[in-house]
Amino acid sequence: MVTVTQHAAKKLRQDIATIINLLPFAYFDNHPYGDTLSHVTNDVDAVSQGLNQSVGSLVSAVTLFVGSIIMMLKTNILMSFTAILTTSVGFWLMMLIIKRSQKFFSEQQNVLGQVNGFVEEVYTGHNMIKISNASQEKLAEFDTLNERLYAAI
Numbered sequence: 001m002v003t004v005t006q007h008a009a010k011k012l013r014q015d016i017a018t019i020i021n022l023l024p025f026a027y028f029d030n031h032p033y034g035d036t037l038s039h040v041t042n043d044v045d046a047v048s049q050g051l052n053q054s055v056g057s058l059v060s061a062v063t064l065f066v067g068s069i070i071m072m073l074k075t076n077i078l079m080s081f082t083a084i085l086t087t088s089v090g091f092w093l094m095m096l097i098i099k100r101s102q103k104f105f106s107e108q109q110n111v112l113g114q115v116n117g118f119v120e121e122v123y124t125g126h127n128m129i130k131i132s133n134a135s136q137e138k139l140a141e142f143d144t145l146n147e148r149l150y151a152a153i
Contacts, residue, residue, distance in 0.1 A: 001056040009048035016040050034120025039113040108152040115145045 020036070028036070072080040122129060122138055129138055 001059070002052060005048065005051035005055055008051055009044060012044055012047060016044065032117035032121050034124075035113050035117025037120070038116030039109075042109065042112065042116075104152065108149070111145070111149045111152045115142075115149050118142060118145055 020040070069080070069084075072083065118141065122142070129135055
């Protein structure tokens with residue numbers, strides 16, 4: 001399963017690299033390179049970790065689920081239907097919660113990308129910031145981004 005998820009992550013990175021190579025230069029003029037790189041890195045790592053953790057568990061969980069349903073139906077049909085109904089209601093509530101919380105996760109990832117892009121730009125342009133005496137302005141800008149990230153978490 002680990003090999004399958006690693007191949008999927010590699011394919012995803014290759015596809016993203018192809019798409020980034022097709023972007024016009026104007027895109028990078030309007031979007032910080034560090035921000036784009038941070039989004040790609042964070043998103044691919046999140047997907048890769050999610051796949052690594054869940055694919056093996058999914059196979060064993062499906063096998064256990066099917067076996068449990070068969071054994072429950074053999075033992076007591078009325079109790080089996082009660083358990084299935086209760087579980088279905090739980091899944092429905094879980095989906096409702098996930099649907100509402102997704103916007104907060106998206107906002108957190110967006111602000112995290114902005115913070116990482118800002119840090120990358122300040123780090124690479126450190127000498128220019130020192131020369132132009134813009135350290136306080138950049139610190140205030142970072143504090144604003146950091147507060148937005150804190151609020152998104």
